[in-house]
Amino acid sequence: MIIHCKNTLGDGTVIYKDYEVEDPVPVEDEPTTEADKAEAYDILMGVNE
Amino acid sequence: MADMIVDGAKLDACLDAEADAIRAKTGGSADIPFDFANNKGFADAIAAIPSGGTTITDGLIVTSRDANGYPLTADFYCVSGVVPPQAFFSGYASGSYSINTAGYWKNATLLTIKNPVTVLNVSSFTAFHGDITGDFSRVAQMPGTTDPYSGGANVFGLSGITEISLDSVQIITSSNFASCQSLRSVYAPKCTEVYTRYNPTVGNAPFGGCTALEEIQLGSIGYPCRIMYATPFVGCTQTGLTVTLFATGASVDSALSLIRNGATNATIIIKASEATTYNGTTYAAGDTILTSEVESTS
Numbered sequence: 001m002i003i004h005c006k007n008t009l010g011d012g013t014v015i016y017k018d019y020e021v022e023d024p025v026p027v028e029d030e031p032t033t034e035a036d037k038a039e040a041y042d043i044l045m046g047v048n049e
Numbered sequence: 050m051a052d053m054i055v056d057g058a059k060l061d062a063c064l065d066a067e068a069d070a071i072r073a074k075t076g077g078s079a080d081i082p083f084d085f086a087n088n089k090g091f092a093d094a095i096a097a098i099p100s101g102g103t104t105i106t107d108g109l110i111v112t113s114r115d116a117n118g119y120p121l122t123a124d125f126y127c128v129s130g131v132v133p134p135q136a137f138f139s140g141y142a143s144g145s146y147s148i149n150t151a152g153y154w155k156n157a158t159l160l161t162i163k164n165p166v167t168v169l170n171v172s173s174f175t176a177f178h179g180d181i182t183g184d185f186s187r188v189a190q191m192p193g194t195t196d197p198y199s200g201g202a203n204v205f206g207l208s209g210i211t212e213i214s215l216d217s218v219q220i221i222t223s224s225n226f227a228s229c230q231s232l233r234s235v236y237a238p239k240c241t242e243v244y245t246r247y248n249p250t251v252g253n254a255p256f257g258g259c260t261a262l263e264e265i266q267l268g269s270i271g272y273p274c275r276i277m278y279a280t281p282f283v284g285c286t287q288t289g290l291t292v293t294l295f296a297t298g299a300s301v302d303s304a305l306s307l308i309r310n311g312a313t314n315a316t317i318i319i320k321a322s323e324a325t326t327y328n329g330t331t332y333a334a335g336d337t338i339l340t341s342e343v344e345s346t347s
Contacts, residue, residue: 003313004344010337011330021310
């Protein structure tokens with residue numbers, strides 16, 4: 001996805017710039033595999049791998 | 050004066066009831082004398098009942114409950130200022146990344162922390178259903194390491210917190226506020242680094258999935274904030290979000306790019322944390338260096 005931005009500098013200069021960004025990541029659905037569930041649990045518990 | 054006829058049995062019953070009520074308050078069991086001679090009755094015993102209760106300095110008071118007895122609102126006292134790990138953790142234990150809808154706090158709407166918090170720990174409030182209010186101005190650092198592959202720690206993730214002022218926090222790490230879908234405002238004026246794991250998700254970016262976020266300030270004059278490794282705002286695609294970052298001229302472009310990678314519709318304002326130069330122009334501390342607004346996407 002390309003985001004076309006208008007960047008206005010503090011001195012009044014306007015620069016139009018494009019940013020290529022990753023597609024938005026959807027809110028995670030319920031994990032299905034055991035591996036995903038384990039990872040989700042670690043995330044929830046704030047465990048550092 | 051005419052003689053007064055009194056139902057003695059009834060009078061005894063009334064006096065017993067009063068004495069019982071006094072003993073219930075005091076915890077005593079002895080007979081309580083009725084001072085008839087001095088026209089005082091039980092007045093002395095009543096006056097001796099201590100007023101109020103023990104001042105709570107550490108613990109929890111549930112201040113309201115729903116019809117089924119589950120807490121709706123509660124006051125949390127922690128005179129030490131330390132919120133223990135998982136103190137109000139309300140996530141599933143089975144490995145599902147979602148708020149626990151069967152736990153004790155499942156219907157909670159508000160947790161009020163009555164003492165200034167100085168230390169937060171891993172999962173202190175993870176998945177707590179309701180809003181969380183308190184004085185977090187003395188917290189110096191959010192839990193979690195800064196490792197780009199495995200760093201971070203969930204502290205408020207998936208909770209119902211709506212706003213927070215982290216006046217003293219210097220470093221924010223992955224997962225700290227991941228998926229706080231009610232979070233509207235964050236103020237972290239002394240934050241100098243925000244660490245996000247490589248290839249972040251809404252579940253592990255510092256502010257990943259904070260879809261209600263409206264305003265966030267990172268850094269201030271004298272406190273330039275660096276965005277490290279990846280965007281902290283995965284999934285923050287909402288309009289109406291303003292991200293304000295204080296930085297030096299040298300880090301403007303990288304910070305803007307990283308923020309934009311997640312906050313795809315946000316207004317991004319970068320201000321000078323100190324006297325600095327960008328694109329050939331010198332800016333004083335506090336000046337707006339750049340304002341980025343989205344025109345379109347393709």
